[in-house]
Amino acid sequence: MKDVSTKLVNAGKAEAQEFINTINPPLHRASTILFDSYADLLKSNAGEYDGIAYGLCGMAAQNSFEAAMAELEGAHGCKALQSGLAAITMVLMAYTKQGDHVLICDNVYGPTRSFCDKFLSKYGVEADYLPSDAGAEIAGCIRENTTLLFMESPGSNTLEIQDIPAITKVCQEKGVVSVLDNTWATPLYLNPFELGVDVSIQSVTKYISGHSDILLGTVSTNEQSWKAFESCYNIFETYAPQEDCYQALRGLRTLKVRLKAHEQSALEIAKWLEKHEMVESVIHPALANHPQHHLWKRDFKGASGLFSFTIKDEFENMDHGLFVDSLQLFGIGYSWGGYKSLITGGKLQRTNPFGYEGKTIFRLNVGLEDVEDLIADLKQGLDRLR
Numbered sequence: 001m002k003d004v005s006t007k008l009v010n011a012g013k014a015e016a017q018e019f020i021n022t023i024n025p026p027l028h029r030a031s032t033i034l035f036d037s038y039a040d041l042l043k044s045n046a047g048e049y050d051g052i053a054y055g056l057c058g059m060a061a062q063n064s065f066e067a068a069m070a071e072l073e074g075a076h077g078c079k080a081l082q083s084g085l086a087a088i089t090m091v092l093m094a095y096t097k098q099g100d101h102v103l104i105c106d107n108v109y110g111p112t113r114s115f116c117d118k119f120l121s122k123y124g125v126e127a128d129y130l131p132s133d134a135g136a137e138i139a140g141c142i143r144e145n146t147t148l149l150f151m152e153s154p155g156s157n158t159l160e161i162q163d164i165p166a167i168t169k170v171c172q173e174k175g176v177v178s179v180l181d182n183t184w185a186t187p188l189y190l191n192p193f194e195l196g197v198d199v200s201i202q203s204v205t206k207y208i209s210g211h212s213d214i215l216l217g218t219v220s221t222n223e224q225s226w227k228a229f230e231s232c233y234n235i236f237e238t239y240a241p242q243e244d245c246y247q248a249l250r251g252l253r254t255l256k257v258r259l260k261a262h263e264q265s266a267l268e269i270a271k272w273l274e275k276h277e278m279v280e281s282v283i284h285p286a287l288a289n290h291p292q293h294h295l296w297k298r299d300f301k302g303a304s305g306l307f308s309f310t311i312k313d314e315f316e317n318m319d320h321g322l323f324v325d326s327l328q329l330f331g332i333g334y335s336w337g338g339y340k341s342l343i344t345g346g347k348l349q350r351t352n353p354f355g356y357e358g359k360t361i362f363r364l365n366v367g368l369e370d371v372e373d374l375i376a377d378l379k380q381g382l383d384r385l386r
């Protein structure tokens, strides 16, 4: 290679292919993946190539993260997607076709509902909303054309819990694919497949990544549901950014210790709020007065750090900015599961009657700060409101 242009294109390639045994997977940046031979290219053309044929097929960091998630959940397979919502929408598309009917629990993440109402409806898929504390009685809502039932348990704002085993039993009997958004519990505190769920979704953005710096989602399924999901996923040529898969894998390594700390601090704050004279109700599944506490005790191995509370009616019509804006340690912002404490607030609407109609629901993402500092911050904030 005499010409400098050729050198510029090819120099250093052999060295780049050296295997270096790092603890973490290598980060590849690639669209084209080179084949070893023309024969391999022809195999790929025919869909018979076993290796990675293109950048969209997933590289080391993605494959490693997906394999780790599948192992953790005991799933048949797992795919990473660009966000939790991308995971949700892909699932809703994978198991529906024109003329189908889906059942969605009322407390799902808002954009999950919007996708059903504004997008699936355009393709002739009808959605009905089940009460957030649904159980075996959902059998009566299943129609001939019902293909999918979507749960979020606990719901990420109002934290109602569904009777997952009772629902999945009915789904199995009626041939309906059961789906669970398991972001709140993570695979550590609830294993969807042990409770008969077919498809498990995680917004990896939350606890698994844990640092509020990436967006990523996963879909894991049992063996029976894998093919339908995989073929839809492949049609869309969806991919997950390799750097984000790397960060997610890094987050996974410390998930257990972080989650325990979130759990302990959140519970301590929830118990403190319960005793506060301005607080009406604290909505936390691990508290004995939570309406589905018995289900939480039966099905979950722990509680994460996201919960909500409401204030007494006499404070309802005040300027809540006095409280929220005065907080020093709770950032005001969406999403959760990260190390920094956050607060959101607002009124929510449901299709079915629900206990917090017209009430402002403050939601706390309890982070990894010192719990005494967090309590002191909430105390001074509530004092400002008073």
Ligand SMILES: Cc1ncc(COP(=O)(O)O)c(C=O)c1O
Residues within 6 Å of the ligand: 083, 084, 085, 086, 109, 152, 156, 181, 183, 184, 203, 204, 205, 206, 215, 216, 217, 335, 336
């Ligand atoms: C329960 C739940 N599922 C899914 C999502 C969507 O995740 P992402 O932000 O990764 O799209 C969210 C986001 O807040 C959520 O709360």
